[in-house]
Amino acid sequence: MDIEQTGLDGLVVITPPRFGDARGFFAETYSATKLADHGITTTFVQDNHSLSAEVGTIRGLHFQAPPHAQAKLVRCGRGRLFDVAVDIRKGSPTYGHWFGIELTFENGKQLLVPAGFAHGFVTQEPGTEIIYKCSDFYAPETEGAVIWNDPDIGIDWRLEAAPVLSDKDAVAGRLKDLDSPFTYEATP
Numbered sequence: 001m002d003i004e005q006t007g008l009d010g011l012v013v014i015t016p017p018r019f020g021d022a023r024g025f026f027a028e029t030y031s032a033t034k035l036a037d038h039g040i041t042t043t044f045v046q047d048n049h050s051l052s053a054e055v056g057t058i059r060g061l062h063f064q065a066p067p068h069a070q071a072k073l074v075r076c077g078r079g080r081l082f083d084v085a086v087d088i089r090k091g092s093p094t095y096g097h098w099f100g101i102e103l104t105f106e107n108g109k110q111l112l113v114p115a116g117f118a119h120g121f122v123t124q125e126p127g128t129e130i131i132y133k134c135s136d137f138y139a140p141e142t143e144g145a146v147i148w149n150d151p152d153i154g155i156d157w158r159l160e161a162a163p164v165l166s167d168k169d170a171v172a173g174r175l176k177d178l179d180s181p182f183t184y185e186a187t188p
């Protein structure tokens, strides 16, 4: 299992091994013990799976506030997506900075998004499916969002046309107007 740092504290790229043979491949997409070997001890309690039919669909940037803040372990089940996390931890040296990575069925890469980050993605193929583990349960009363095209963050979504958005995502607020519920604590 490869673990790559991203420059944003706590946000890491995980690539589990794939065992190929004449039939195809096998991969352990989640192993608590193998993650613990790398110092990752997050406990996950809910799996999510969504399908986005059209290319250029953006879901995000979302988070849940404490006491239901969610860390997420994100992967692409089918198709191709560009996954993005924004550091919204007050006092973080990288507050407001973003990181993006292409997650595809082919590359099998995963992004571990700690609590304290706003998360979103854009699809790069029709019929793209995202599958992700969450460290806390769905708590809509704690949900928060930042608008996808916040000029202070400046995410390059690699869009070729206007995105497909939910009504909710189309009217999210800017980071400068958010009183973030998260405070930065350096990863030990």
Ligand SMILES: Cc1cn([C@H]2C[C@H](O)[C@@H](COP(=O)(O)OP(=O)(O)O[C@H]3O[C@H](C)C(=O)[C@H](O)[C@H]3O)O2)c(=O)[nH]c1=O
Pocket: 048, 050, 059, 060, 062, 063, 072, 119, 120, 121, 137, 138, 166
């Ligand atoms: C997130 C969630 C949603 N729902 C229901 C609520 C709605 O009836 C329906 C669609 O919800 P929503 O439009 O919030 O789904 P996304 O836009 O994909 O939201 C997700 O998008 C980004 C990428 C995230 O990281 C979050 O996990 C999440 O906010 O699923 C549930 O029943 N449980 C859940 O955990």
